[in-house]
Amino acid sequence: MPTDLSSRLEPSQEQKKKKQLKARLLSDAKLKKPHTVAAQGNESNLSQRSQASYFNASESASDFKYFPAYKELSLTRDVSEHLQLENPFFKMHQGLASDTTVIEGRSYINFGSYNYLSINEDPRLIAAAKQAIDDYGVSCSASRVVSGERAVQRELESALANLHYSDDAAVFVSGHATNVTTIGYLFTPKDLIIHDALIHNSVIQGIQLSGAARLSFKHNDCDELEEMLRQRRGQFERVLIVTEGLFSMEGDIPDLPKLIEIKQRYNALLMVDEAHSIGVLGETGGGIAEYFSVSSNSVDIWMGTLSKTLASCGGYIAGSQALIDMLKGGAPGYLFSVGIAPTLAAAALTALDIMRQEPERIKKLNSNAALFDRLARLHNIDTGTNQQQAIIPVVTGSSLMAVRLANSLFEQGINAQPILHPAVEERLARLRFFICASHSEQQIMHTIDVLSKSMRSLEII
Numbered sequence: 001m002p003t004d005l006s007s008r009l010e011p012s013q014e015q016k017k018k019k020q021l022k023a024r025l026l027s028d029a030k031l032k033k034p035h036t037v038a039a040q041g042n043e044s045n046l047s048q049r050s051q052a053s054y055f056n057a058s059e060s061a062s063d064f065k066y067f068p069a070y071k072e073l074s075l076t077r078d079v080s081e082h083l084q085l086e087n088p089f090f091k092m093h094q095g096l097a098s099d100t101t102v103i104e105g106r107s108y109i110n111f112g113s114y115n116y117l118s119i120n121e122d123p124r125l126i127a128a129a130k131q132a133i134d135d136y137g138v139s140c141s142a143s144r145v146v147s148g149e150r151a152v153q154r155e156l157e158s159a160l161a162n163l164h165y166s167d168d169a170a171v172f173v174s175g176h177a178t179n180v181t182t183i184g185y186l187f188t189p190k191d192l193i194i195h196d197a198l199i200h201n202s203v204i205q206g207i208q209l210s211g212a213a214r215l216s217f218k219h220n221d222c223d224e225l226e227e228m229l230r231q232r233r234g235q236f237e238r239v240l241i242v243t244e245g246l247f248s249m250e251g252d253i254p255d256l257p258k259l260i261e262i263k264q265r266y267n268a269l270l271m272v273d274e275a276h277s278i279g280v281l282g283e284t285g286g287g288i289a290e291y292f293s294v295s296s297n298s299v300d301i302w303m304g305t306l307s308k309t310l311a312s313c314g315g316y317i318a319g320s321q322a323l324i325d326m327l328k329g330g331a332p333g334y335l336f337s338v339g340i341a342p343t344l345a346a347a348a349l350t351a352l353d354i355m356r357q358e359p360e361r362i363k364k365l366n367s368n369a370a371l372f373d374r375l376a377r378l379h380n381i382d383t384g385t386n387q388q389q390a391i392i393p394v395v396t397g398s399s400l401m402a403v404r405l406a407n408s409l410f411e412q413g414i415n416a417q418p419i420l421h422p423a424v425e426e427r428l429a430r431l432r433f434f435i436c437a438s439h440s441e442q443q444i445m446h447t448i449d450v451l452s453k454s455m456r457s458l459e460i461i
Helices: 013-029 034-039 048-055 068-082 123-136 151-163 175-186 201-210 222-235 256-265 288-292 321-330 342-357 360-378 399-411 441-457
Strands: 100-103 106-110 168-172 192-196 213-217 239-244 269-273 301-305 315-319 391-395 417-419 430-434
Touching: 106 441, 123 151, 123 342, 151 168, 151 315, 151 342, 168 175, 168 321, 175 201, 175 301, 175 315, 175 321, 192 201, 192 222, 201 213, 213 222, 222 239, 222 256, 239 256, 256 269, 256 288, 315 321, 342 360, 360 391, 360 441, 399 417, 399 430, 399 441
Parallel strands: 192 213, 192 239, 239 269, 269 301
Antiparallel strands: 100 106, 168 315, 301 315, 391 430, 417 430
C-alpha cells in the first residue's frame, strides 16, 4: 500500500482520460452540442480532429464483442476450455436451497446459500409471502412516492429501525443499490470517504458516484485509519468511515468499539454495512452492535440487506430521522425506483420475527461454523482470518486451483463456489463456504473429509 497519501487522493487514470477527452472535444468543437451545429450546416466549424473523434469511429465502437470486458471474458473461457475446466458458476438448482440443494436431479450438500438461519424454507415465511400476494398483488407498481405506501412496507421499516435502535429506516429494492444511492446522494467532492480495503463493491461504486475523495486503509487496521484522519481531516467538509459488520470474503469482524472511538475523536461519520452480520452476530442476531454491546446510536449509518438472514430481497438504511427523511426525499435509488414488492416486505418482516423469537437458530449456526473451522484447521486447511461466524474461506493459492477444487467437490456431491481474481488477490483465491443453521454435524464432518482428500490430491495442502 502506498505511503504517500497525497498520491492516493488523485483521480483514477480512467477519470483523467475522460476529463482530458471531454476537454479536447469541447475545445475543438467550441460547442457542447456538435450535433446541433451539424443540423444547421456548420460542419465546417469542426476541426478535422474533432470530426474524426465524432464521425470516423471504427466498427469496434459499436460492437460489444470489442469491449474490453468481453475480450477478458472470452480469454477466460478460452483458458478454461484449454485446461478442460467445467464452469462452476450458474448451475441450475431445483426447489429450495438450504443445507442441501438439487442440481440436475442430484442432491448436494450445499454451502452456496446466504440462508444463514435456515428461514427461507420456513412455512410461516412462505405463508406470509402468499398472504401478501392475496392482499396486495405481486408488485406495488410504482415508486412509493407515486403509488403510495403499503402497510407492510412501513411495518418492515419500523421493525428494522427497532432492530438497530434507530429513529427510522428506509427500504430499497436492491442491497447493492442501497449503498450506491445512499453514498452517492449524501456526499460530494468536498468530502472524504475512507473505507476498509476489503469493502464491498457497492460502497466503491457509491463513492465514485459521489465524487468524494477516497482512501482505503489496510483490512481492519485502525492505526492506519487514524493516521489518515490525522493527516487529512481538516482538508474536507465531511469525512465518512465505512466498514462491514462481517466481511463477506474473510468471515472476520472489525473492532467496532475502536472505530467508534476514532470517529468521535476526529468528528467523522461512521457507516457499517451489516449485510452478512444481521442474524449472525449477537445472541439474538442484532448484529455487530449487539456483539460488542455498544450503543447503536454510536454508528451514524446502518446498512443491511434483506437477502441473507431475512430470506427476501432488497436493502435498507437505518439511522436518525434526519438521515431517513433525506433519503426518502431525494435519494435517486429510492425516489425514482419502484417500491419493494409487498410479498418481499412480508417475507422479510416474518423472517425478522422468527429470528427474534428463536435465538436457538443463531446458537446452532455458530456451533456449526465453529465445528467446520476447527475440523478444517485440524486437517491443515487454510481458513484465513475467519472468526467462526457463518462465512469460512478455504484458501487455495490460485484461481486455477480454486476452480479445480470446486469441481472436485461438486463431483463428490458438495456445492461450494470459488472466488477468483480479481474479486480477491490471485494468491488468496479460495472456495467460500456459507454455513447455515440446518447443516448437520455429519454433513460438516463428511465435507471436511472430502475437502481434505481433494486438496491433497490436487497438492494444495
